[in-house]
Amino acid sequence: MATLMSGVIPALITPTKEDGEIDLETLPEVIEYFLRRGVHGFFILGTTGEWMLLRLEDRMRLIDWAVKIVAHRVPVVVHASAFPIEDAIKLARRAEEMGADIIDINMGCPTPKIVKNGEGAALMKDPRLAARIVREVV
Numbered sequence: 733m734a735t736l737m738s739g740v741i742p743a744l745i746t747p748t749k750e751d752g753e754i755d756l757e758t759l760p761e762v763i764e765y766f767l768r769r770g771v772h773g774f775f776i777l778g779t780t781g782e783w784m785l786l787r788l789e790d791r792m793r794l795i796d797w798a799v800k801i802v803a804h805r806v807p808v809v810v811h812a813s814a815f816p817i818e819d820a821i822k823l824a825r826r827a828e829e830m831g832a833d834i835i836d837i838n839m840g841c842p843t844p845k846i847v848k849n850g851e852g853a854a855l856m857k858d859p860r861l862a863a864r865i866v867r868e869v870v
């Protein structure tokens with residue numbers, strides 16, 4: 733049975749340097765700032781995290797760092813949408829390997845879709861797409 737998240741779950745920004753590279757030195761400060769204020773989880777790599785502007789490798793590095801920094805103190809939701817679909821599969825797999833609590837997949841449809849880590853539950857408009865991602869990751 734899926735566990736519902738509740739409370740304050742901010743969409744985490746992706747801090748960048750002036751040259752556009754991810755600022756991994758600032759990321760712990762941002763995460764700790766929110767944790768000190770009592771957030772109940774994080775949503776990373778959504779539109780506030782500028783996912784569509786980041787290279788696949790940078791998104792994977794951000795998943796690695798954010799999940800490690802949070803260290804299971806609160807749940808982490810990782811947005812794993814990407815084009816092509818193979819990149820979404822890589823991101824979802826990486827999030828699962830790193831221990832993210834929930835993997836969010838939204839392939840351009842207006843309704844949110846969520847794949848729960850470890851349970852393989854998917855809510856998507858296109859069940860074939862959900863099945864492919866879940867089959868590849870879980």
